[in-house]
Amino acid sequence: MKTFFYKLMVTTLFTLSFSNASAFSYVDDFEGYEKGANLSSGYNESVTAGNAVTFPSGVDTELVSLTDGVPGINEAVPDSPVNQAIQALPPKSRSGNCTQCAIRFSYSGSSDLSQDAWSEQRFSINSDALPQGKNGLTNFWLQYDLYIPENYHFRDPEPNASNWYGGGDKVLVVWADENSDPIKPMLQIARLMKRNGSSGETWDPDTAYLEYWFASFDPVTGERRFFDDKGIEGGYQVLIDPVIDRGNWQRRTLHVRMPTSEGSNDGVVEYWVERRTGTDRSITKKLIDVKSGNFFGGNKNYLNRGYLLGWSNAGYNYDVTYLIDNFILANSIDSIDASAIKASSNENRLPNPPSLTIE
C-alpha cells in the first residue's frame, strides 16, 4: 500500500506541478478505528502508516463511539454531522470496530480555581505525502467538527482581577516543523472569557470570545515578529455562545495562505464557525478576515503541524468532555465543505428548542 502510494506520488510529480494540480487532501471521519484506542500515545501512527496526516500524540484523547454513549457526557450526543466533502469519498478500509467514531477530549475539573486543565490532539503532515522539495502547505485549509457539551462552562479563575477579559484557553494552533524551533510561522487561536464588571455585574457568562496571533521570522531582526495579535479589540467575536452552542456541533474552518514573498503582504487568514451544524438551524459567521498579512516565513513559508484544543488556563469546575470529528486538512477549498464558510445573512440567536417557550 505504501509502495503503491509512493509510486502514485512520483508519477503525479512527473506529470503535474504542485501549484496547479497536485491537490493535497486528507480527510478522516475516524470510522473503523479501534474503539477506545488511546490517541494520546501514537495509536494512530501505528495503524495508518503512509497516511498523509497522522495524529502522533496528544493529552487525554481517545476514540469513542457515539452510539455507546460518551463517558463524561451525560446527554445523548447528536450524531456527527455529515460533511459532504468526506461523504463523497470512498470509505477508508480499516479493521477496527468503531462506528459513529470521534475523538474524545477529557478535561478534568477542580474546585481549586488555580487548577488548570489540559487535553489536546496533535496532527502532522507526513512529509512522504508532499512533493519532493515541499515541506508543508502554503495554502492551508483545515476543517473539523467540535461538539460542545451541555455542561460546557467557562469559569473565571481570578474574579477580582481588574482586566475585563481573561482566560486564553487554547483552541487551535498550527505551525511549521518541530515545535522546538521558535522562529517559524505559528498561528494560535485561543478564547477569552468576559469578566465581571466593576460593580460585580456579570456579562455574558460562559461566552467564549476569540483571540489569535500569528508570528513568523523577521529577517531584519532575526527574531520572532507578530503579524497580528488580536484579542478583545479584534471585534468581540464570539467563539462559543452558550445559549446556542451547548449540546450542538460546530463546524470550524481555518484558511491560511502564506504570503508569496517578504514584501508582498498578501497573506490570508480566515476563520469561520458554523453553529448548530447538522441541523436546519445552522448559522455561520466569519470570525477572522485578514487579506494583507505580512507574515512571510522565509525558508519556512509553510504550515505542516498543529494541535486541536489544548491547555485551559481557566480550568473547569467539573469535568468537561468535548468531541472532534470529520477532520479535513487540504491545500484547496475544493476539498472542504464550502457550505460551512458561507456567512449567514442574519444571526438567528434563537435558543435551542428545549428552552424555547411560546407565549
Ligand SMILES: [Ca+2]
Ligand atoms: Ca466519525
